[in-house]
Amino acid sequence: MKARRWIALGIGAFVLLFTLITTISVAFNTYSAPVLGGADQTIVSDGDPSGQIALLEVTGPIIDTGEPGLFDTGGYDHAAFLTDLDTAMTDRDVQGIILSVDTPGGGILESAEIHRAIVEMKEQTDKPVYVAMGGMAASGGYYIAAPTDRIFATPQTLTGSIGVIMSSYNVSELLDNIGIEEQVYKSGPYKDILSPTREPLEEEDEIIQAIVDxxxxxxxxxxxxxxxxxxxxxxxxxxxxxxxxxxxxxxGLVDELGSLEDAITAMREELGSNYQVVSNDEFLNFGNLFGLTLQQLFGNDSPIKIDFNQPKPYYMYNHE
Known part of the structure; x- marks a missing residue:
């Protein structure tokens, strides 16, 4: 009886703790992520308060995973980034923008949306836009850097990986060996293109290659x-x-070897003033509420997984 009682108490305590954490997390997540120009911005480098240099980060795969959820682990938030970019473009206090990029790349659409926003900014304003590359700014990371005014990379940065990748698995032989056969009913010959359960047709190779090209x-x-x-x-x-x-x-893919600090110094020189550098505070969620990310709790696997049944094209280096 004592063992059962302790087990019951343990389960009850776990449920209570989980409910408490969930309630707090939901309360935090009911608020929108802060944007530049608001009270939640952080001064990264102090300076002349009459103007600002906005520091925006692109860290991790450039994938739109939707609104931050209960178990969100942080990282890149596509919607929030586009909002910050738009705010920086229209904010009169912001005199220049630096993108701190550390990413293997990402989605075709997401990369194109960032690129388009940067091009529009350059057409509508005279604000300089710099990129400071971190450890990696590959594929989609370079795609978004290409239209900017000045690109800084460290000697150790890995960049380039210019190209498109689209892949799928073929497990048909494995299924044959274990006696499993998929029955497919389709409206057209290519409706199950890139199916993992059969060999691709020659015409399908041409279709997919045309998309990649x-x-x-x-x-x-x-x-x-x-x-x-x-x-x-x-x-x-x-x-x-x-x-x-x-x-x-x-x-000729980058303009200068240098760090983020070098990019800040160069932009201040171009603007002719020691403007302060500002960025957003990190949005608090369940994953980092107590100083731990879910990766730290449950392992270091990448939060981005390529869908087995929905292969897509990517501007990404080492996408799997």
């Missing part, structure tokens, strides 16, 4: 225009390989 052509055009580089030269560099910061500088 179209997105790759778009990537090439973005770099050619953003970096004022000949298309043939972009295609020569854009064979999917990665470059170190030094190699990227030699090939």
């Amino acid at each position: 179209e997105y790759y052509d778009e990537f090439v055009d973005v770099i050619a225009q953003g970096r004022d580089m000949a298309e043939d030269r972009v295609r020569e560099l854009g064979d999917g390989r990665i470059y170190t910061g030094r190699q990227a500088l030699e090939e």
